[in-house]
Amino acid sequence: MKKRRLGGAAVAFGVVLAVTGLPAQASAGNRTADALAALPLGPAGLAETRTTQTLxxxxxxxxxxxGAVDPAHHWTVEASIPGGDTSPDPDAPPTTLKDKASADExxxxxxxxxxxxRAEQVTTPRTTDYAGGTLGWRVRIGSFTSQSAAATERIRVINAGYRGSVTYTGWDGAT
Incomplete structure (x- = not known):
């Protein structure tokens, strides 16, 4: 099984803020309006769009x-792996992570x-108090450019008798 590395460039993200109409001086002490408009959302120089709406x-x-969308990331369907014979409790509900043999099957x-x-290995890095290594194996289906396309595939998966959820690979925890 070839291990894939997910990560790389910046991933686009959005933040929604509700701001009351307090004057800048009343809500932020001595900071200027320009300082209030600047938010530390990622490295300087990222492409940015702002839209405002008076509610x-x-x-x-x-x-x-x-930021920008990282082309290495996509939407996918993450299948739930049944309990089965390799589980200490064969009647256990399906799970996202399991052993390699169960994921491959x-x-x-x-x-x-x-x-x-495809079966994918899920690892965690070494930290001061944890050795790191393999957490388990997951099963993913397809690679989609939109959440709605992955949701359509999920419906097909469910109709075929399996369980699963839609996920974005940018949420896997890589940089």
């Missing part, structure tokens, strides 16, 4: 989007049913 007098909704079954399934 009612004195309440403005500001949406800030910074489910991925092969899904491929046999026409899905673009």
């Amino acid at each position: 009612q007098p004195g309440v403005t909704l500001t949406r800030i989007v910074r 489910l991925a092969a079954e899904l491929r046999g049913d026409g899905f673009d399934a």
Whole structure:
């Protein structure tokens, strides 16, 4: 099994803030209006868009989007791996992480049913008080450019008798 590294460039993210209409001096002490407008959302120089909408007098909704989409990340369907014989409790509910053999078995079954399934190793880095290493194996299906396309595939997965959820690979925890 080839281990894939997910990560790389900045991932776009958005922040939604509700700001009351308090004057800058009243809400932030001695800071200027320019200092209030600057938010530390990622490294300096990232592309940024801001949209504002007045919800009612004195309440403005500001949406800030910074960064760019990392082409290495995509939407996918994460299948739930059944308990089965390799579980201490064969009647246990399906889980996201399991041993390699169980993940490979489910991925092969899904491929046999026409899905673009793969087993992926999930690791954690070494820290001061944890040795790091493999947490388990997961099964993912497809690679989609939109959440709605992954949701459509999830419905197909469910209709074929499996369980799963839609996830974005940028949420896996890599930089």
